Amino acid sequence: MNIWGVIAMAVISSTPDRITPLKNDIRSPRCTTCGKTFTKQTGNFPASQSPIYACNNHFLPVCKTCIDKLYEHYCAVLGNDEDAIRRICMKFDIYYSKALAESSRKIAVDRSRVHTYISRANLSQFRGKTYDTTIDEESRQVIESVEEVKESGVKILQRTVKFFGVGFSEDEYKFLQDQYDDWTARHECQTKSQEEIFKAICIAQLNIQRANISGDQKKLDTSMKLFQDLLGAAKIKPNQIKGDVISDQQTFGTLIQKWETEKPIPEPDPEFADVDNIRKYIGTFFFGHLCKMIGIKNSYSEEYEKYLKQYSATKPEFSDDAVNEDIFNKLTGDADGQ
Numbered sequence: 001m002n003i004w005g006v007i008a009m010a011v012i013s014s015t016p017d018r019i020t021p022l023k024n025d026i027r028s029p030r031c032t033t034c035g036k037t038f039t040k041q042t043g044n045f046p047a048s049q050s051p052i053y054a055c056n057n058h059f060l061p062v063c064k065t066c067i068d069k070l071y072e073h074y075c076a077v078l079g080n081d082e083d084a085i086r087r088i089c090m091k092f093d094i095y096y097s098k099a100l101a102e103s104s105r106k107i108a109v110d111r112s113r114v115h116t117y118i119s120r121a122n123l124s125q126f127r128g129k130t131y132d133t134t135i136d137e138e139s140r141q142v143i144e145s146v147e148e149v150k151e152s153g154v155k156i157l158q159r160t161v162k163f164f165g166v167g168f169s170e171d172e173y174k175f176l177q178d179q180y181d182d183w184t185a186r187h188e189c190q191t192k193s194q195e196e197i198f199k200a201i202c203i204a205q206l207n208i209q210r211a212n213i214s215g216d217q218k219k220l221d222t223s224m225k226l227f228q229d230l231l232g233a234a235k236i237k238p239n240q241i242k243g244d245v246i247s248d249q250q251t252f253g254t255l256i257q258k259w260e261t262e263k264p265i266p267e268p269d270p271e272f273a274d275v276d277n278i279r280k281y282i283g284t285f286f287f288g289h290l291c292k293m294i295g296i297k298n299s300y301s302e303e304y305e306k307y308l309k310q311y312s313a314t315k316p317e318f319s320d321d322a323v324n325e326d327i328f329n330k331l332t333g334d335a336d337g338q
């Protein structure tokens with residue numbers, strides 16, 4: 001390797017990694033409220049998920065002690081601790097949820113409730129959520145717990161909320177359930193893994209709808225890609241399905257449901273609607289017909305004739321009895337009609 005090669009290698013090895021941003025080296029973090037400096041951020045400043053604090057290593061710039069003081073101040077001013085937590089969340093772009101605030105009360109007996117709340121709001125299930133998420137959820141009136149379904153009297157089933165998880169609005173639950181019913185009526189869904197894939201497909205559809213409404217192209221592309229991947233995982237991508245094998249992939253139950261939707265069996269005559277009336281069918285059309293054939297007159301053959309009469313054509317006959325009588329007398333040669 002010549003000298004230029006050595007220089008090039010040295011330049012490449014010293015180039016910073018552009019994909020993973022380096023952590024900010026904050027050696028003496030200072031509280032922007034009280035001015036106190038610390039040796040490290042961890043343990044002294046609350047963590048944050050907000051992009052506002054991304055270059056502060058995702059820590060709030062106010063120390064834990066000052067947050068405590070602020071919380072006490074809001075408790076006194078606003079009159080209750082939940083509103084105080086909400087105000088802190090609003091101020092520092094932290095995700096606020098009423099259910100989360102209530103659950104933090106239970107475990108915050110010997111700890112500061114506001115710090116318990118912030119720690120829980122940073123758990124993985126709330127990843128990426130900020131106060132903006134709170135505003136979005138509240139404008140959509142999302143359901144935050146299964147119990148809330150009972151209390152609020154919304155027209156969705158608790159089973160639906162349990163199945164899809166909390167965090168959707170009433171209309172969204174209806175959309176999800178309709179889509180889920182539709183997918184599972186058309187495709188086989190027998191195992192838990194199939195259920196989970198169809199559930200994820202429905203949520204992906206909802207995300208596509210949301211991205212379309214908000215006009216967020218990046219989110220739309222991501223949602224569409226995820227949707228396509230999920231269809232592939234379920235083996236129901238359009239190029240994976242041949243029309244003539246659709247019926248082979250469906251269970252007998254789903255096929256019956258499909259036929260009932262597309263070409264339902266017509267309603268029977270009211271007379272025969274009751275399946276117990278099978279006796280009448282057999283009595284009239286089997287025994288009745290048999291008796292008629294071999295010339296036995298009984299209730300079966302009478303019933304059979306009565307039914308056939310409805311569908312039979314008869315020759316016209318003279319209706320004048322006097323003329324009929326004359327014809328009969330002429331034919332028999334009985335002038336007196338004896």
Ligand SMILES: [Zn+2]
Pocket residue numbers: 031032033034035036062063064065066
């Ligand atoms: Zn401070």
